[in-house]
Amino acid sequence: PRLSKHPADRQELHLVIWALGELGQPSSIKALIDPIDLKTNLEDVQARLDAVAAIPDKASVERLIQFLAKGRRGERRGQRNATQKALQKLTGRKGNGDADVWRAWWRENEKDFDFVYVAQQRKQAEADKQAKADKRKKQAEARKERKRKQAEEKKKKKGQTTERLD
Numbered sequence: 001p002r003l004s005k006h007p008a009d010r011q012e013l014h015l016v017i018w019a020l021g022e023l024g025q026p027s028s029i030k031a032l033i034d035p036i037d038l039k040t041n042l043e044d045v046q047a048r049l050d051a052v053a054a055i056p057d058k059a060s061v062e063r064l065i066q067f068l069a070k071g072r073r074g075e076r077r078g079q080r081n082a083t084q085k086a087l088q089k090l091t092g093r094k095g096n097g098d099a100d101v102w103r104a105w106w107r108e109n110e111k112d113f114d115f116v117y118v119a120q121q122r123k124q125a126e127a128d129k130q131a132k133a134d135k136r137k138k139q140a141e142a143r144k145e146r147k148r149k150q151a152e153e154k155k156k157k158k159g160q161t162t163e164r165l166d
Contacts, residue, residue: 014043017051020032032048049083061110083097092121
């Protein structure tokens, strides 16, 4: 399947792209990466590369490395950064934007690479991050409630003082 470069409804395109990634079929990789060119909106590039990163297959790693190699330094900076993030998401490896370094690493690790383990680690990290965010939100709500109660008590005391003066 070929996805349009210039859709009328960008949100719909992003949903289709996300769905292709969620399906996890290597046959979708070409349709996700091939339409990207220098004129492609960065938001669309990120959605497409994230979808490729969601496909746990050696072909995903290889196509992302090829895509990273496409641009020279200084060109396609946003696309290079998005590709780097997609590779990190897919492999769990932090690295730089050098395609040759990624290629060498992949040659060494391709044979024994465990996509399931990396996906589990990523999901656990996301769950931990969400739990921390939820905890911070609860703490902020508790602080807000304490301040509200303190303000009410202050208001009551002020009202009682006014009554005594009358």
